[in-house]
Amino acid sequence: MTYRITDCRPFEPQALCAAMNAAFSDYVIPLNLSVGQFEEFQQQRGFSAEQSFVALADDGIAAFWFSGVPMAAYGNRAYTLSVGTHPGHRRNGLSRRLLGAVLETQRDLGAAGLQLEVITDNRQAITAYEAFGFRRQRRLGVLKLDALPAPGVVTHAARPIGLDDLPDLEDDYFDTMPSPQNGRAALKALNSAVHLVAVVRDGELSGWGAAYPDGAIAQIGVRKPDRRQGVGSAILHALWQAVGRKELTFVNVDTDATGVHAFLRKAGAREVLQQDEMWLDLD
Template sequence: MNVFLSRASVELVEYCDNYGTFFKIKQRMLGKIAMKYRISDCRDIAPARLCAAMNAAFSDYVIPLKLSETAFRTFQRQRGFSAEHSFVALQGDNIAAFWFSGEPRVEFGKLAYTLSVGTLPDHRRKGLSRQLLGAVIAQQQLSGSKGLQLEVIITNDAAIRSYEAMGFYRHRTLRVLKLSSEPASQSLDYAPGPLDLSQIPTETGGFFDTEPTPQNGRLALQALSPDHHLLGIQVEGKLLGWGAVYPDGAVAQLAVHRSVRRKGLGRTILQALWQAAGEDSLTFVNVDESAAAVNGFLEQAGAQELLRQYEMQLHLT
């Protein structure tokens, strides 16, 4: 059963897949909780307010979130935030909960990426996330979306149960790793040089064993350009491999063509990324655990696992 909430009204329209019949449920039947909150998209809400709400929602975590507005705007750009597809629950003028989403992307099978979901502590256990999801789904379907995807830490049992109750399923497992010492480089006749994003092929099957997650994909690099270092090795005009790292040391991509692996190119590119970032460590966020080659390479280079996440998906019909 899919639930849709309109922006302009608190009237709920519930569509029953089994019978193909629409039922209208008036405001009075939503009960006292629903009457206290208003669902709105984010088109008229300033980034500063959204940032404050996100920080407040995660203020009681073991490591509280403390994003600056500048960092929040970078987060929005990197992950494809769409104000039209993102929704908040308002109590008066105050944000009580949010569901930040991107628009559906062809590059990801017309799935839309969920940047973050949160509820401020005083408003939890009131079903706000489910109401927000209804609003998100309604808008996504208008945009031709085939579903949603998000990530959740595998030890967050409560969040996983909640998403599964909403219809999400575990699609794949992703690793987060950290490299704390400069990698050794192999002596080669050629060195990595700066690349333009236009030099990276759109068909990357020969380079990637699995596709990057949205915050590491081509669209993310494009959105944050020129705020990243993109370096590659070319021989006689042919691109053999490349790497991309953000200024904070987060590596978005590391790719070597299958035909030239195990020849030291990966280590050489990795060291170049380390030097370009100028940080005391590199992080690798959302490495697919099924990508045996890249996981083996990173572990051999000295990277240590920090945590794992599930990529979860919800398919719409």
């Protein structure tokens, strides 16, 4: 079969959403994004139509590689939002061809490389990415919290804030870098929909938390001198109330961030899967 590789500029979100749903239709939990959810996905993760490509067959989109532009905050690497192939077009080398097109346009932009996440149990995908030149960098956990623990003695109050209230430098609050879908650019892209709360003590920002409307927690950062003083718990309770859902999800928590994991486990969160963050360096 003959395939034509083209970027995503000619395609409306409806077509790209349908292609993504079809590519993951035979997974254990099939993907079923609405067009609205797909557009939010694009915004949050920095989708660029010029840097994203599809493989076209006679029956429509056979495969895709959705990408963003190089990000200064992530070593000038471009984030891969998603890669997928329709079940009827697999094993035809389409991902490699799409990657070639992505790399060509990323080189034109001066990108230092690409990065993505893949579920650690998906050995076939990891093997394919390694064959493309990607290398594993860190392990990320996905956790769920389906019951909020009793707050105990309330020593702090978290209140809503805006993105402009966050510090330019985050090193005093984070031990490791959030993945791109949870970074500052993602929060800005979905600014009006993000729940953002903070604890302020003596005029200083002790910590903050950010959540998306679906209950996914993008960030919880507490200033190092203010840790183990109930600040994180106050933020967690405020986010639970703000989101108004029956569970919270913590996506891509670096497993090397032992303090964060200890805090979440103590709160009752359980790990449901792990992902590998992988990088491809460009010459």
